[in-house]
Amino acid sequence: MKLEIWFEFASTYSYLTVSRAEAMLRDAQIELVWRPFLLGPIFRDHGMDTSPFVLDPVKGRYMWRDMERRCEKYGLPFKRPGIFPVNGLKAARIMTAALDEPWCGAFARSVFTAQFARAADISNEHVLSVALEGHGVSPEPWLERAQDPETKEALRATTERAQSIGIFGAPSMLVGDELFWGDDRLEDAITFACSECRQ
Amino acid sequence: MKLEIWFEFASTYSYLTVSRAEAMLRDAQIELVWRPFLLGPIFRDHGMDTSPFVLDPVKGRYMWRDMERRCEKYGLPFKRPGIFPVNGLKAARIMTAALDEPWCGAFARSVFTAQFARAADISNEHVLSVALEGHGVSPEPWLERAQDPETKEALRATTERAQSIGIFGAPSMLVGDELFWGDDRLEDAITFACSECRQ
Known part of the structure; x- marks a missing residue:
């Protein structure tokens, strides 16, 4: 059984799921x-021009406190970044x-850790290069590949598929046709995937 | 240590928390x-004239499926009501x-069960009377008390306090100054309350 983890690099709760899931x-x-x-095109589809945590400061204030508590619960380091939401397009x-590379999950975790544990600006290519180098990967070929038309098209297609299957936030987990939204549903998604396996 | 459970009778996830908390x-x-x-005045403060699950049908569709799954997980009966959100003012x-009455928690559970397990319309006084009678409580005095100016004022004051402490959804849990939002944070709120007790 497969469990798909749909995430956005600018999303706070995606940090929790990407760090925990593997x-x-x-x-x-x-x-x-x-x-x-x-998430940008999806938020626009839902009538929002930025993160709901920015559009609604009361909800935003709560989210940052909740992130502190959840990171503590999961033993993850946390430092609130100065820029939110950051532009996660390059990442x-x-x-x-790099989805076929064995280091891609570790790269994603490093990018999230840079952003939410060291408050680094992950729209900066240098930060992304350091994340690649940290896993023994030479950055230049990947920074170039990121600009390939087929890469851009693949990301666009994934985002369109997210819209078409009813994804409205990140992280989301998909098991077959069953959609789960939010880091706090990761355990449920895994339990569901396990029960599907046994059938 | 006290744990305050802030809930709205029209709120789906409040059904889960009110059913589980006691x-x-x-x-x-x-x-x-x-x-x-x-929640009505609070949603209006946040620029919404009804439930976010109605304003955003994609999110709404997800929520009903999530409710089915969560009810199954918690062993709670579930039937989607025809009217949503219902007017929970009378309840x-x-x-x-009735907050000082020993049966008030059981009454709240019965109202939520009527709404989300039997799809009854809880804006209907008869449904509320049946919920009261189910706990051996004569309905008439309470339907009258519900109309007392001091009752109306007390509910208004509670709603204003919710706004002032940064509550933006239901259920919310408050332990001291620490706010938790959503049924999926009930366990965290209890853990927090227990850790405060030990200090």
């Missing part, structure tokens, strides 16, 4: 499929180009 | 304080008038 799915013997996509394109 | 808090030896309030006023 070990949890390995333990559950569920295949993980990464689905990096862009998403590199991830899209 | 037993969980008793086991954890945490005092439960019910805080019925109205909230009865609950407000």
Whole structure:
């Protein structure tokens, strides 16, 4: 059974899921499929021109406190970045180009950690290069591949597929046709995938 | 230590929390304080004239499926009501008038069960009367008390307090100054309350 993890690099709660998922799915013997996509076009479809946490400051204030608590609960470092939401386009394109590479999950985690544990600006190519180098990957070919027309098209197609299957936020988990939204549904999604396996 | 449960009778996820909380808090030896309030004025403050699940049909569709799954997980019956969101004003006023009564939590559960397990219209006084009678309570005095100026004012004041402490959805849990939003944070709120007790 496969469990798809749909995430956006600018999304706070995606940090939690991307950091937690690989070990949890390995333990559950569920295949993980990464689905990096862009929330921007989806938020626009839902009438929002930026993150709901920016549009609604009361909800935004709550979210940052909730993130602190959840990171503490999961033993993840946390430092609120100065820019939110950051432009995650370059990171998403590199991830899209690298989906067949064994280091792509570790790269995604490093990018999230840079952003939400060290408050680094992940729209900066240098930050992304450091994340690649941290896994022994030479950055230049991947920064180039990120600009390939087929990479851009693949990311666009993934984002359109997200819209077509009713994804409205990140992270979202998909098991077959069953959609789960939010880091707090990761455990449920895994339980569902396991129950599907046994059938 | 006290844990306040802020809920709205029209809120789907409040059904889960109100149904689960009493037993969980008793086991954890945490005092439960019910805080019925109205989401309408709060949604209006946040620029919405009805439930976000109605304003955004994609999110709404997801929510109903999520409710089915969560009810199954918690062993709660579920039947989607024909009217959503229902007007929970009368139920909230009865609950407000009855907060000192030993049966008020059981009454709240019965109203939620009528709405989300039997798809009854809880804006109907007969449905509320049946919920009261089910706990051996004569309905008439409480339907009258619900109309007392002091009851109306108390519910208004609770709703204003919700706004002032940054509540933007239901259910919300409050422990001291620490706010938790959503049924999926009930366990965290209880854990937090327990850790505060030990200090």
